[in-house]
Amino acid sequence: MDTRPETAAPSGEMDRIDDGLFDIDSGHTRRRTFAIISHPDAGKTTLTEKLLFESGAIRLAGQVKERGERRRTRSDWMDIEQKRGISITSSVMTFEYDGLVLNLLDTPGHADFSEDTYRTLTAVDSAIMVIDAAKGIEAQTRKLFEVCRLRDIPIITFVNKIDREGRDPLEILDEIMSALALDVAPVTWPMGMGTDFRGIVTLNEDGPVTLTRNTKARSEHPGLQDFIDDEKLRADPVFGPSIEGLEIARMSLPAFDLDSYREGHMTPVIFGSAMREVGVRDLLEAICRFAPSPLPQPALPKPIPPAMPEVTGFVLKVQANMDPNHRDRIAFVRLTSGVFKRGMKLRNVRTGKDMKVTSPMFFFARDRAIADEAVAGDIVGIPNHGTLSVGDTLTETSNYTVTGIPSFAPELIRRVRLPDSMKTKQLAKALNDLAEEGVVQVFRPVIGSAWLVGVVGALQLEVLVSRLQSEYGVEVALEMSAFDTARWVDADDPAELDRFVKANQGDLAKDRGDRPVFLARNSWELSYAQKNYPNVVFSTTKERA
Ligand code: G4P
Numbered sequence: 001m002d003t004r005p006e007t008a009a010p011s012g013e014m015d016r017i018d019d020g021l022f023d024i025d026s027g028h029t030r031r032r033t034f035a036i037i038s039h040p041d042a043g044k045t046t047l048t049e050k051l052l053f054e055s056g057a058i059r060l061a062g063q064v065k066e067r068g069e070r071r072r073t074r075s076d077w078m079d080i081e082q083k084r085g086i087s088i089t090s091s092v093m094t095f096e097y098d099g100l101v102l103n104l105l106d107t108p109g110h111a112d113f114s115e116d117t118y119r120t121l122t123a124v125d126s127a128i129m130v131i132d133a134a135k136g137i138e139a140q141t142r143k144l145f146e147v148c149r150l151r152d153i154p155i156i157t158f159v160n161k162i163d164r165e166g167r168d169p170l171e172i173l174d175e176i177m178s179a180l181a182l183d184v185a186p187v188t189w190p191m192g193m194g195t196d197f198r199g200i201v202t203l204n205e206d207g208p209v210t211l212t213r214n215t216k217a218r219s220e221h222p223g224l225q226d227f228i229d230d231e232k233l234r235a236d237p238v239f240g241p242s243i244e245g246l247e248i249a250r251m252s253l254p255a256f257d258l259d260s261y262r263e264g265h266m267t268p269v270i271f272g273s274a275m276r277e278v279g280v281r282d283l284l285e286a287i288c289r290f291a292p293s294p295l296p297q298p299a300l301p302k303p304i305p306p307a308m309p310e311v312t313g314f315v316l317k318v319q320a321n322m323d324p325n326h327r328d329r330i331a332f333v334r335l336t337s338g339v340f341k342r343g344m345k346l347r348n349v350r351t352g353k354d355m356k357v358t359s360p361m362f363f364f365a366r367d368r369a370i371a372d373e374a375v376a377g378d379i380v381g382i383p384n385h386g387t388l389s390v391g392d393t394l395t396e397t398s399n400y401t402v403t404g405i406p407s408f409a410p411e412l413i414r415r416v417r418l419p420d421s422m423k424t425k426q427l428a429k430a431l432n433d434l435a436e437e438g439v440v441q442v443f444r445p446v447i448g449s450a451w452l453v454g455v456v457g458a459l460q461l462e463v464l465v466s467r468l469q470s471e472y473g474v475e476v477a478l479e480m481s482a483f484d485t486a487r488w489v490d491a492d493d494p495a496e497l498d499r500f501v502k503a504n505q506g507d508l509a510k511d512r513g514d515r516p517v518f519l520a521r522n523s524w525e526l527s528y529a530q531k532n533y534p535n536v537v538f539s540t541t542k543e544r545a
Contacts, residue, residue, distance in 0.1 A: 026339045028306045029293045031377030033103040038130035039138035043160040047274040054280045057095035092363045092379040098288050121147050123316040123334040126154045126291040133166030137179045152264030163273040165194035183266040185256035189246045190271040192238040214276045294377035297336035298404045304336045306376035311338030314402040315392045318437045330381040331388035340374045346394040390438045409540040410454025414478040423474050430472035443509035483519040487538035496535045
């Protein structure tokens with residue numbers, strides 16, 4: 001048991017929402033499960049590496065990349081990653097800091113490859129937003145921020161690369177406030193930038209403050225006011241203006257408010273340099289002190305409190321063929337309650353089938369290890385042969401169904417042409433596998449035999465063709481289809497849905513779960529159908545249940 005006092009309010013009050021029945025700490029209050037959101041090149045990889053380094057999880061800087069390189073060489077489809085210099089796979093890294101267990105979920109950063117990223121964000125309790133000090137809020141950051149806002153995920157901001165010429169810190173704070181409608185509360189402040197960079201000062205209002213220039217150059221000052229009033233510093237051409245900026249920030253910005261942060265209204269801001277390991281410890285400390293421990297998980301018939309004794313969890317990602325030699329398939333399961341123990345039997349609520357989980361895994365910075373015990377907030381990898389799909393809920397006995405894990409309507413629909421008809425069976429299996437992983441969505445038209453595949457971003461199409469070839473030996477060509485968009489259709493009155501389905505056979509397909517999907521050639525056709533069938537619901541997202 002952790003006897004360390006919680007530095008921030010624990011989520012105990014949240015745990016009691018379920019009729020006050022569950023306020024047992026199974027260890028989950030020591031978990032912080034988070035992701036990093038950023039625009040490519042802002043420094044996410046460097047920061048991840050430095051977080052692991054600072055916490056002692058890796059010894060030598062450079063290992064995150066090394067690991068990436070090694071993994072890439074194992075599988076052909078990851079060539080695309082290498083060529084484009086982007087990261088496609090999303091994984092999890094668990095490490096410890098200050099007595100807490102931190103689970104960092106990696107989100108692919110490329111604008112094109114968004115569905116996986118969105119889903120990852122449904123499995124975290126908070127996020128770190130990394131911004132390049134010279135570029136400010138960029139397109140992909142804004143997009144990912146909007147996803148976080150849908151669930152009011154609390155965000156800590158890391159303004160990176162302050163060792164390079166960047167914008168004025170006040171201007172950056174102003175941009176965060178106006179572009180994202182967030183209150184800001186700086187936790188550190190830079191003294192100079194670029195060649196003038198003299199370090200960051202911690203804005204600790206009661207107690208000594210530290211000025212850190214790099215891993216070696218660190219000095220302590222008795223208090224923030226002493227630092228600000230230091231005449232020698234104020235006379236300095238670099239420190240002087242920086243201290244003035246800091247004074248303006250102190251006067252004009254509200255003090256940090258934990259509740260406001262937890263509600264997603266305020267972001268603490270850390271100025272730093274991942275490369276120079278400046279601000280990284282401040283970030284780790286902010287995660288430990290501010291970020292919430294696991295929150296109740298939205299589910300039907302009611303939310304799941306993390307302190308509920310029964311084990312529950314959901315599949316946020318399935319990754320097949322991590323090692324092509326073994327054809328393994330790993331479902332990444334976020335635990336939402338209870339104390340999971342190796343060997344436990346869990347029920348897949350979707351299929352009603354029980355499975356004994358004999359080899360669950362934890363993922364660390366460099367290795368995987370057998371997970372003997374895990375609690376809410378932890379991510380365990382469960383090897384399986386296709387029994388687990390993205391969005392599946394696992395429970396010991398009850399019939400909770402986790403909600404809020406979206407499947408997005410595809411923005412690009414292609415017809416799959418198979419030149420070698422002898423491979424029809426392999427194609428069906430491969431498409432099914434890849435759809436289960438969430439790489440593509442697969443639709444079977446009611447009329448006609450060619451498969452249709454739908455994706456949210458064009459890069460997914462390249463990944464699909466490449467993986468079909470390298471992992472399943474199936475060569476396909478993707479052709480333009482007549483359809484432009486897709487909507488899941490449903491109606492309260494089954495007769496109404498039936499009428500719609502019968503009248504639109506040529507534009508209908510079934511998804512993997514046999515749910516009817518309306519395919520429209522253009523937006524006009526879609527609105528025409530909507531107007532003619534006002535009682536039919538056309539959905540852009542399908543809750544995976
Ligand atoms: P990403 O994962 O967000 O795409 O970014 P990544 O960490 O790969 O960083 C992108 C580039 O920015 C890298 O340079 C990296 O070294 C640099 N960088 C990251 N943090 C800082 C920082 O605090 N200060 C400065 N000055 N640069 C930083 P690169 O030239 O593309 O790669 P590399 O050859 O340095 O590895």
